[in-house]
Amino acid sequence: MSFTLAIIGRPNVGKSTLFNRLVGKRLALVDDQPGVTRDLREGEGRLGDLRFTVVDTAGLEDATDDSLPARMRRLTERAVAESDLCLFVIDARSGITPVDRIFAEILRKRGTEVILVANKSEGRAGEAGLYEAFELGLGEPLAISAEHGEGMGDLYATLEPYAERF
Numbered sequence: 001m002s003f004t005l006a007i008i009g010r011p012n013v014g015k016s017t018l019f020n021r022l023v024g025k026r027l028a029l030v031d032d033q034p035g036v037t038r039d040l041r042e043g044e045g046r047l048g049d050l051r052f053t054v055v056d057t058a059g060l061e062d063a064t065d066d067s068l069p070a071r072m073r074r075l076t077e078r079a080v081a082e083s084d085l086c087l088f089v090i091d092a093r094s095g096i097t098p099v100d101r102i103f104a105e106i107l108r109k110r111g112t113e114v115i116l117v118a119n120k121s122e123g124r125a126g127e128a129g130l131y132e133a134f135e136l137g138l139g140e141p142l143a144i145s146a147e148h149g150e151g152m153g154d155l156y157a158t159l160e161p162y163a164e165r166f
């Protein structure tokens with residue numbers, strides 16, 4: 001039994017840091033198509049005894065402000081279509097931004113299964129953002145620190161039921 005998990009969120013919230021923590025060096029082989037930007041990165045994720053496919057939405061970083069919403073929408077739609085559930089990552093230190101709200105709306109409208117993750121929650125600096133995250137209407141945020149490896153036990157407990165379902 002396995003499932004595909006997409007990591008979604010605006011640039012700089014720590015998606016790739018979380019991807020790297022879950023995948024390590026086990027990057028899936030992707031066939032390079034010339035001229036096509038690979039903006040979804042896929043790898044074999046591990047957390048405890050769980051095995052799953054992880055998709056990092058990596059194509060937003062070089063978007064200009066003008067093209068960001070459109071690219072976000074396109075990438076997010078693709079990632080959602082290719083996955084069983086989404087980890088929607090927000091930055092607990094910077095709090096909720098308008099772009100986070102756009103993402104939340106896309107995900108709510110799709111009716112996709114979402115786990116809300118408040119990254120950068122190590123120490124006390126993340127507390128305000130954690131409470132703000134409730135406003136997104138996506139349930140209780142899971143406080144983690146991708147960089148420091150905190151909250152991985154909670155993430156495991158949240159993902160475990162999916163491993164049985166899919």
Ligand code: GDP
Nearest residue numbers: 011012013014015016017119120145146147148
């Ligand atoms: P992405 O654009 O969403 O893929 O974000 P990145 O993974 O590239 O991370 C953006 C920045 O946030 C980098 O400077 C990371 O080192 C930093 N970062 C990622 N996770 C954490 C975390 O748990 N705590 C803190 N304080 N910084 C983090």
Ligand code: MG
Nearest residue numbers: 015016057058
């Ligand atoms: Mg990234």
